[in-house]
Amino acid sequence: LAKTGEFEFLARLLPRLASGRGVVVGPGDDCAVVAVGRQRWLITTDALVEGTHFRPRWFTPQQLGRKAYLVNASDIAAMGGRPRYVLAALAVPARYPDRDLMRLNIGIAKAAAETGACVIGGNLTRADRLSVTITLVGEMRGTPVLRRGAQPGDALFVSGELGSAAYGRRLLSRRVTARGHEVRRFREPVPRLEAAALLAQHRLASAMIDVSDGLLQDLGHLCAASGVGARVEVEQLPCRPSIRAAGHALALSGGEDYELLCAVPMHRLARMRKLQHRFGCQMTRIGAVMPKSYGVRAVDALGTVYSGPTGFDHFHASTAARRHRRTPRSS
Amino acid sequence: LAKTGEFEFLARLLPRLASGRGVVVGPGDDCAVVAVGRQRWLITTDALVEGTHFRPRWFTPQQLGRKAYLVNASDIAAMGGRPRYVLAALAVPARYPDRDLMRLNIGIAKAAAETGACVIGGNLTRADRLSVTITLVGEMRGTPVLRRGAQPGDALFVSGELGSAAYGRRLLSRRVTARGHEVRRFREPVPRLEAAALLAQHRLASAMIDVSDGLLQDLGHLCAASGVGARVEVEQLPCRPSIRAAGHALALSGGEDYELLCAVPMHRLARMRKLQHRFGCQMTRIGAVMPKSYGVRAVDALGTVYSGPTGFDHFHASTAARRHRRTPRSS
Numbered sequence: 001l002a003k004t005g006e007f008e009f010l011a012r013l014l015p016r017l018a019s020g021r022g023v024v025v026g027p028g029d030d031c032a033v034v035a036v037g038r039q040r041w042l043i044t045t046d047a048l049v050e051g052t053h054f055r056p057r058w059f060t061p062q063q064l065g066r067k068a069y070l071v072n073a074s075d076i077a078a079m080g081g082r083p084r085y086v087l088a089a090l091a092v093p094a095r096y097p098d099r100d101l102m103r104l105n106i107g108i109a110k111a112a113a114e115t116g117a118c119v120i121g122g123n124l125t126r127a128d129r130l131s132v133t134i135t136l137v138g139e140m141r142g143t144p145v146l147r148r149g150a151q152p153g154d155a156l157f158v159s160g161e162l163g164s165a166a167y168g169r170r171l172l173s174r175r176v177t178a179r180g181h182e183v184r185r186f187r188e189p190v191p192r193l194e195a196a197a198l199l200a201q202h203r204l205a206s207a208m209i210d211v212s213d214g215l216l217q218d219l220g221h222l223c224a225a226s227g228v229g230a231r232v233e234v235e236q237l238p239c240r241p242s243i244r245a246a247g248h249a250l251a252l253s254g255g256e257d258y259e260l261l262c263a264v265p266m267h268r269l270a271r272m273r274k275l276q277h278r279f280g281c282q283m284t285r286i287g288a289v290m291p292k293s294y295g296v297r298a299v300d301a302l303g304t305v306y307s308g309p310t311g312f313d314h315f316h317a318s319t320a321a322r323r324h325r326r327t328p329r330s331s
Numbered sequence: 332l333a334k335t336g337e338f339e340f341l342a343r344l345l346p347r348l349a350s351g352r353g354v355v356v357g358p359g360d361d362c363a364v365v366a367v368g369r370q371r372w373l374i375t376t377d378a379l380v381e382g383t384h385f386r387p388r389w390f391t392p393q394q395l396g397r398k399a400y401l402v403n404a405s406d407i408a409a410m411g412g413r414p415r416y417v418l419a420a421l422a423v424p425a426r427y428p429d430r431d432l433m434r435l436n437i438g439i440a441k442a443a444a445e446t447g448a449c450v451i452g453g454n455l456t457r458a459d460r461l462s463v464t465i466t467l468v469g470e471m472r473g474t475p476v477l478r479r480g481a482q483p484g485d486a487l488f489v490s491g492e493l494g495s496a497a498y499g500r501r502l503l504s505r506r507v508t509a510r511g512h513e514v515r516r517f518r519e520p521v522p523r524l525e526a527a528a529l530l531a532q533h534r535l536a537s538a539m540i541d542v543s544d545g546l547l548q549d550l551g552h553l554c555a556a557s558g559v560g561a562r563v564e565v566e567q568l569p570c571r572p573s574i575r576a577a578g579h580a581l582a583l584s585g586g587e588d589y590e591l592l593c594a595v596p597m598h599r600l601a602r603m604r605k606l607q608h609r610f611g612c613q614m615t616r617i618g619a620v621m622p623k624s625y626g627v628r629a630v631d632a633l634g635t636v637y638s639g640p641t642g643f644d645h646f647h648a649s650t651a652a653r654r655h656r657r658t659p660r661s662s
Contacts, residue, residue, distance in 0.1 A: 005429065006455050009429055009432065009433070009455070010455070012433070013436050016436075016437065016440070017436075017449070018440070018444060019449060020415070020448065020451075021415075022415070022416075026449075026450075026451050026452070027450060027451060027453060031452065032416070032418070034415075034416055034451065034468075036367040036368065036370060036372070037367065037368045037369075037370065038368075039367060039368065041367070043416065043418060043451065043452060043466075043468070044418075045418045045420045045452060045453060045454050045464075045466055046420075046454050047420050047422060047454055047456050047464070049422055049456055049457070049458045051458070051459055052422075052456055052457045052458055084352075084353070084365075085351070085353075085354070085363070085365055087363070087374060087375075087376045087466060089378050089420070089464045089466075091378060091380055091383075091462060098340055101340060102343070102344060105344050105347075105348075109347070109348050109349070113349060117351065118348065118349055118350060118354060118357075119348045119357075119358060120354055120358060120363035120374065121357070121358050121362065121374060121375060121376060122358060122376060123376050123378055124337050124341065125378050125384070126380070127380045127382070127383055127462065128382060128459060128460055129458070129459055129460070131462070133376075133378070133420045133454070135374075135376055135418055135420075135466040137365075137374070
């Protein structure tokens, strides 16, 4: 099951799942949304699997628990919610030391506590390889921001920075014993909860998603859900100089960023500027929402560095990487 | 991590988890309970892992999805709730056919629909071995029935039947190509949702748990949480003749039953008899709650077949099996 397979598979599966009473948003967005009385609750689940998402030596047990929690918190942030309740389903090899298992759990619990959530349950089972599956329930004040809702003409913003985490992963996989910024970015994503909550409460964002699989891929999801296209100005991407020097692929499709990507209508930009000091992170304007016919393009001063049609089945990482070729700028 | 390690580990971990706003019941019961306005919601998670819980040839993909859902529904039943929302986190080997993955998902979705629930989200990742982690959110009308609350003098009841599922698993692991009742019981647990909801709504049960790890082990959990002991009359256990003939170990500690075990105060027995026709399953009186000093004992006409102190660290399956020795009946 490659990334391409995953999204194509989901496209076939999701229409077959019946909706139910109280379901405001079903499968296919960053979180599900259910109505409980007049409240809206968000629920999401995500797993870190040894061999797929990490090698044991990449993380201490506490770091691993922490990251497993934070990637879920990022999904709650992507809709503008606040984390509340955590369930941790752990699958653990027989040889895994009890002390490490305790530290892993404490990593989850501490990260949860720091973001206002607590562990309410879980499951513990034996398995050949370590995996941590977190389910996170979030609280929503106001209306959740979905992937759909972006309109041509909206500005595109991304939080924090892109590319460093993917570079950190590359360093770790090459057995570089680095402890720098990039490795820290990979090990410890920073869910943009404050910024997201403000974007939602003040209705600044018309659509939002978290960037976990790479900017272009997740932008593709947002565009597909909204029925629009998008243009990304590569020079505007918030990257460290070292990442920029390594080429645009890390920022465009490296993945592991766990930043917010959102569309903001032009008439909300002034309000957004006023609130920016409360976001707790930089929000960088990186492009614009375009009509669907435009597709999704990334451009720099010399031309188009990426061009593809809108739609998630075309935005899996492997294809995106292959399409990183320079073509004449068409607009 | 053996079963013993699991429960001992949890005993050390759980006190370290801080509780949070709205948490009515935290980790350590069949489900967590959270308050949402005046409503109570139940949340639980449980996983089926290839190599630990099943071999691939034991289940069709649809059967596997179905069972993964049903074991979670059994946890919701154990508190008297109704399943509502399902999240399915799947970890799938690269070679796993898309068609099977679709069937697995449909197995989950169909079983959910049959019990009034629907799939609202999930996650899909690659892994070396197949695993299905379900998170289930349930709705509670009335007060959830916890593991704690049993009083000496209460009668002990168990739903349905014991031992067949464990025997079915044994048949499958011995490569017997059986399709009989026992294998069906292993493949497809029957969460006792109707009975459980009635037991909760009419406040018949003072304490309840689902029997998943074997009667004695789960009775041990209930007793430890309630601070009581218990006596089980082995001859009263609801077993098929073939299971009874194979000895009492299957019924006492075979596991995989997914039946309700509950304590019912004597003054509620008349009311329980009146409602029995609505339970949708047999509820069999199998013994009595005793003072804590009594410990937990299983007795037959000839004497005590099992005796141990109250407390979950003494009720893991391996120890229970070793303790299945006949000793003179002490009461």
